[in-house]
Amino acid sequence: MKTAIRRQMTIHPEVMDVLNEQIALEMHASASYLAMASWCDQRELLNSKAFFYKQSEEERGHAMKIFDFINEAGGAAISPEVHNITNEFEGLREIYEKSLDQEIHVTQSIYKCFKKARSVDDFASEVFLQWFVSEQVEEEDSVRSILDVFDLMGDMPLKMIDERLPTE
Amino acid sequence: MFMDVFCDIEFNIQLKKETFCNYSLKIDDKEISLSFPQLLQLRNKINEYTLSENLEHIIANENFVLLFVADKKHLLFLEIPKLLDLKDEIAVCFL
Numbered sequence: 001m002k003t004a005i006r007r008q009m010t011i012h013p014e015v016m017d018v019l020n021e022q023i024a025l026e027m028h029a030s031a032s033y034l035a036m037a038s039w040c041d042q043r044e045l046l047n048s049k050a051f052f053y054k055q056s057e058e059e060r061g062h063a064m065k066i067f068d069f070i071n072e073a074g075g076a077a078i079s080p081e082v083h084n085i086t087n088e089f090e091g092l093r094e095i096y097e098k099s100l101d102q103e104i105h106v107t108q109s110i111y112k113c114f115k116k117a118r119s120v121d122d123f124a125s126e127v128f129l130q131w132f133v134s135e136q137v138e139e140e141d142s143v144r145s146i147l148d149v150f151d152l153m154g155d156m157p158l159k160m161i162d163e164r165l166p167t168e
Numbered sequence: 169m170f171m172d173v174f175c176d177i178e179f180n181i182q183l184k185k186e187t188f189c190n191y192s193l194k195i196d197d198k199e200i201s202l203s204f205p206q207l208l209q210l211r212n213k214i215n216e217y218t219l220s221e222n223l224e225h226i227i228a229n230e231n232f233v234l235l236f237v238a239d240k241k242h243l244l245f246l247e248i249p250k251l252l253d254l255k256d257e258i259a260v261c262f263l
């Protein structure tokens with residue numbers, strides 16, 4: 001950035017744009033986890049419900065982290081519209097599979113932001129995004145280890161599987 | 169002849185930095201003063217309107233947009249060519 005804009009904001013405008021998209025994605029993930037939590041809550045799947053409520057909070061935390069970063073850097077963070085939230089599910093395993101897909105999607109999107117920051121030499125944003133890169137590895141991992149339990153337990157009743165899920 | 173047509177579709181849109189945190193947007197016969205957050209807001213709105221799916225929607229319907237700028241102090245009437253012109257003018261400022 002060689003223009004006057006650089007004096008107003010330290011973040012590169014194009015990085016700001018992809019980070020705003022990322023905020024929308026994190027908020028969408030948060031709302032989506034909330035729907036999953038409710039499904040589990042209604043069926044008294046205690047471990048799963050706790051897991052998804054916590055995930056929902058965490059995703060909002062991710063969004064806020066980016067939100068603060070953009071405004072802190074002199075940019076304009078945008079509170080996103082959230083739509084297309086599914087509240088209907090076939091079963092618990094499907095929910096965990098959906099959440100793994102969602103996490104993978106978020107990971108890809110973080111990589112996109114990272115690449116953008118790198119391509120325009122926005123090093124501060126690149127460093128900021130490093131935390132998200134490692135966070136996504138953990139997030140994907142925790143869902144994968146739950147899906148492993150499903151594979152091990154096969155056709156057992158949902159409640160029994162739920163009781164054996166790893167809790168943090 | 170060609171030049172005449174060209175002049176007709178040329179809109180006089182100009183975005184200038186006035187002071188450290190003030191910008192001025194000349195459009196039609198208006199001159200609008202914008203703070204930096206107001207400029208960012210305008211950039212964001214224009215970028216949204218000019219996403220291809222939104223442009224198609226505008227063209228298929230009213231064929232223009234009414235846009236509040238500078239914290240709703242001004243209202244702009246933008247037909248498609250003007251909208252695209254404004255987008256370019258803002259983009260240049262953010263290069």
Ligand SMILES: [Fe+2]
Binds near residue numbers: 026058059062
């Ligand atoms: Fe996240």
Ligand SMILES: [Fe+2]
Binds near residue numbers: 029059103106139
């Ligand atoms: Fe996540």
